[in-house]
Amino acid sequence: MIRAYDVPAVRAAEDAVRAQLPDGELMQRAADGLAAVVAARLSEEGTDQVVVLAGGGDNGGDALYAAAALASEAAEVVAVLVGPRTHEEALAAAESAGVAVEEWRAGAAPDGVVAALAEADVVVDGILGIGGRPGLPEHLAGLPDLISEAALVVAVDLPSGCDPAGEVRSDAIYADETVTFSLAKPVHLMPATEEAVGLLTVVDIGVPDPETPAVQRFSHTDVTGLWPVPAPGDDKYSRGVLGVVTGGEHYTGAAVLSVTAAMTAGVGMVRYVGPEAPTDLLRQAVPETVFGVGRVQAWLIGSGLDVEAASEEQLRAAREALASELPVLLDAGGLDLLDAPRPAPTLLTPHLGELLRLATRLGIPGPDGGELSQETVQQAPTVVARQVADRLHCTVLVKGAVTAVVSPSGSGVPTFTQADGPSWLATAGAGDVLGGICGALLAAGQDPATAGALGALVHGVAADRANPGGPVRALDVAHELGRTVAHLLRLPA
Numbered sequence: 001m002i003r004a005y006d007v008p009a010v011r012a013a014e015d016a017v018r019a020q021l022p023d024g025e026l027m028q029r030a031a032d033g034l035a036a037v038v039a040a041r042l043s044e045e046g047t048d049q050v051v052v053l054a055g056g057g058d059n060g061g062d063a064l065y066a067a068a069a070l071a072s073e074a075a076e077v078v079a080v081l082v083g084p085r086t087h088e089e090a091l092a093a094a095e096s097a098g099v100a101v102e103e104w105r106a107g108a109a110p111d112g113v114v115a116a117l118a119e120a121d122v123v124v125d126g127i128l129g130i131g132g133r134p135g136l137p138e139h140l141a142g143l144p145d146l147i148s149e150a151a152l153v154v155a156v157d158l159p160s161g162c163d164p165a166g167e168v169r170s171d172a173i174y175a176d177e178t179v180t181f182s183l184a185k186p187v188h189l190m191p192a193t194e195e196a197v198g199l200l201t202v203v204d205i206g207v208p209d210p211e212t213p214a215v216q217r218f219s220h221t222d223v224t225g226l227w228p229v230p231a232p233g234d235d236k237y238s239r240g241v242l243g244v245v246t247g248g249e250h251y252t253g254a255a256v257l258s259v260t261a262a263m264t265a266g267v268g269m270v271r272y273v274g275p276e277a278p279t280d281l282l283r284q285a286v287p288e289t290v291f292g293v294g295r296v297q298a299w300l301i302g303s304g305l306d307v308e309a310a311s312e313e314q315l316r317a318a319r320e321a322l323a324s325e326l327p328v329l330l331d332a333g334g335l336d337l338l339d340a341p342r343p344a345p346t347l348l349t350p351h352l353g354e355l356l357r358l359a360t361r362l363g364i365p366g367p368d369g370g371e372l373s374q375e376t377v378q379q380a381p382t383v384v385a386r387q388v389a390d391r392l393h394c395t396v397l398v399k400g401a402v403t404a405v406v407s408p409s410g411s412g413v414p415t416f417t418q419a420d421g422p423s424w425l426a427t428a429g430a431g432d433v434l435g436g437i438c439g440a441l442l443a444a445g446q447d448p449a450t451a452g453a454l455g456a457l458v459h460g461v462a463a464d465r466a467n468p469g470g471p472v473r474a475l476d477v478a479h480e481l482g483r484t485v486a487h488l489l490r491l492p493a
């Protein structure tokens with residue numbers, strides 16, 4: 001499990017440790033750790049040009065102390081002071097170690113800075129850390145374009161400009177590697193910001209984990225402790241029966257994909273409710289399926305379901321499911337069926353377009369109070385998802401390269417994010433497969449957040465294993481699930 005802690009929790013944990021240490025010791029540990037990582041990335045000939053961008057806060061202090069430590073390792077280290085203030089002791093240390101100093105505190109970049117950035121082999125981004133507001137300081141808006149394409153960009157704690165909470169996308173430095181200290185922060189794991197982080201390296205500076213994480217991510221080795229594995233006394237009913245209301249006369253494939261995924265992921269049984277065409281297809285493609293309404297432990301409703309054109313039987317089953325005390329997963333068209341909170345566990349699995357449609361239907365406004373836009377949903381997917389989760393008292397899984405599973409505010413459940421799949425997984429029907437996996441987990445008794453996050457992990461790993469490094473089709477991902485679960489269960493816990 002990877003855990004990330006929000007800024008107040010990190011500051012409190014750091015304060016507690018700092019109080020026990022000599023002045024400046026914690027920052028020195030951070031700077032030494034940073035310098036060791038950067039030194040390991042330098043070429044062995046010692047010919048590298050290193051540029052250290054230092055802001056006005058402690059992040060800039062870390063970067064300047066690291067610059068001092070790197071002065072003897074590189075051909076040249078240039079520190080560029082970009083903040084309104086400078087950490088004076090760290091600057092003095094850098095200067096006495098032989099670091100060249102440039103200032104760029106406002107306006108356009110001075111020629112010396114432009115030249116240094118164009119020639120840099122390594123750029124250390126110490127402009128803003130966890131004290132940063134989203135976006136780059138105004139005069140640094142053009143900075144990313146000045147950095148040589150060939151340079152390795154190493155961010156200190158987080159890429160400057162990124163929202164430390166990882167909730168909103170903003171102008172930022174894109175790092176190849178981010179070196180953080182003891183604790184990961186949400187920025188490192190959230191969909192709006194993870195792309196800018198690059199490789200995440202955590203250097204231990206002796207700060208213990210706070211109690212409550214803000215964001216969690218399952219690792220492959222977590223699957224063993226969480227996946228429902230049948231015991232000798234189990235039967236198909238005790239393992240979980242999933243009621244499935246997906247597909248229709250026109251979207252027959254959604255039924256095949258979701259039911260195949262649920263069965264291959266290991267549900268005890270599927271009861272499918274749908275019209276003739278998908279039913280006929282399922283009789284051929286997934287002969288294990290049982291048809292018609294009956295006793296189930298959870299419902300999967302929606303993939304390929306057009307509420308306007310759905311059969312009477314499907315709509316009745318869906319409405320009864322929503323009125324029941326059973327866990328329900330709503331996907332795609334099924335999202336149109338929920339207007340008010342249900343008393344039972346509910347997992348919604350929209351992609352960004354569906355999230356916009358759902359949030360708009362619920363009357364959730366944009367940040368300016370006006371109508372919610374596609375841009376806002378793209379820039380701040382987890383903010384919008386949380387508003388939906390709060391309105392409907394449900395769990396919202398937002399699909400993407402980084403999938404986020406957001407629970408209602410105050411529920412005490414951290415946000416889960418998973419980034420396990422290859423980009424090839426962005427393909428038709430992949431969401432139907434995810435619905436089948438998560439539905440199987442709900443039927444086995446998992447809570448919606450765990451079912452969503454674990455389902456996303458297995459979905460991503462199966463896609464990779466179905467055709468490593470190449471294109472996958474959704475049905476191949478579904479067929480790979482059984483072997484993927486077996487592979488994950490074999491990993492040491």
Ligand SMILES: NC(=O)C1=CN([C@@H]2O[C@H](COP(=O)(O)OP(=O)(O)OC[C@H]3O[C@@H](n4cnc5c(N)ncnc54)[C@H](O)[C@@H]3O)[C@@H](O)[C@H]2O)[C@@H](O)CC1
Nearest residue numbers: 014026027030057058059128129130131132133135137157
């Ligand atoms: N607190 C500690 O004990 C430690 C902190 N460390 C470092 O300190 C960092 C946090 O330091 P700070 O709290 O000083 O925060 P920052 O170094 O992020 O600096 C914040 C400063 O920048 C300004 N600012 C923020 N966003 C801006 C924006 N978009 N445009 C212009 N100005 C902006 C703020 O007003 C503030 O003055 C951490 O990220 C980490 O790198 C490390 O040295 C480890 C120990």
